[in-house]
Amino acid sequence: MKSNSNNLLRREWMKGFKKSAGIVVFSLSILFPLHLFSDTLKIATDEWCPYDCLPGQNDGKVGYLGDLLVETMKARGHKVEFVEVNYTRGLELVREGKLDGTMACFREEAPDFIFPDFPLGKSNSTFFTLKYSSWKYSGTQSLKQAKMIGVIDGYDYVDPTVMEYLNAKPNNVLAMKGEKPLERLLEMLISGRITTIIEDKSVLEYKITQMGKVDLVKVSGVTDSVIDVFASFSPKKKNSKEYAKILSEETIKMRKDGRLQLLLDKYGIKDWQSK
Structure with missing residues (x-):
């Protein structure tokens, strides 16, 4: 009889414990939203400033897409860590799931990646020559x-x-290889050793301004193809769709309240949607 009574009390206690535990978990979910249990995203980065900048070459700047990733992910409790790697190798590492994403790429180069709902920039190849060139x-x-x-x-x-x-x-x-290829090409252009350089307009103008040689070059032709630029996430990572959603939603908020343009002002560029 004593044993049965103890079992009954034990069952009643367990019911009460489970109910209390459920209340505690529910309360914690209100006080501490799930997004506060943060991830640290490892993002591939290469030199393609102002989209994607190596901080060691750009006074600590990581590019407007890098800043955008940091701000949008921070809004949901996540951190971002940039991994400097050759662009092609970076795509491979993201595809393999060894990195979480890449800062700037074209959808056509990585159709299997996970993308936000809209592009985060627009690019078209532009030809630059010396100011006095007739080409x-x-x-x-x-x-x-x-x-x-x-x-x-x-x-x-x-x-x-x-x-x-x-x-x-x-x-x-x-075809220039190695470190600082655009800077070396520009030096060759200025010295008269090459006729023209092909590059994204924003990228070349940013670099030539950085070098203090903006008065020496001009645009000498633009191609017809305009392509969207995206930050993107690994097809192998289970949270990639959630990261893409965060990037989309928080970028919209930043555009509405003006924070996006303040971020872009650091690089001397306009919102790509206003071009």
């Missing part, structure tokens, strides 16, 4: 007429006409 881009024939065209090895310049010419590996194309 202008007007299609394949003008490319043939250039003494030397400077490009960065492995880059996709998007426009079919340009890429068809570059992929044929003509003798008048110099």
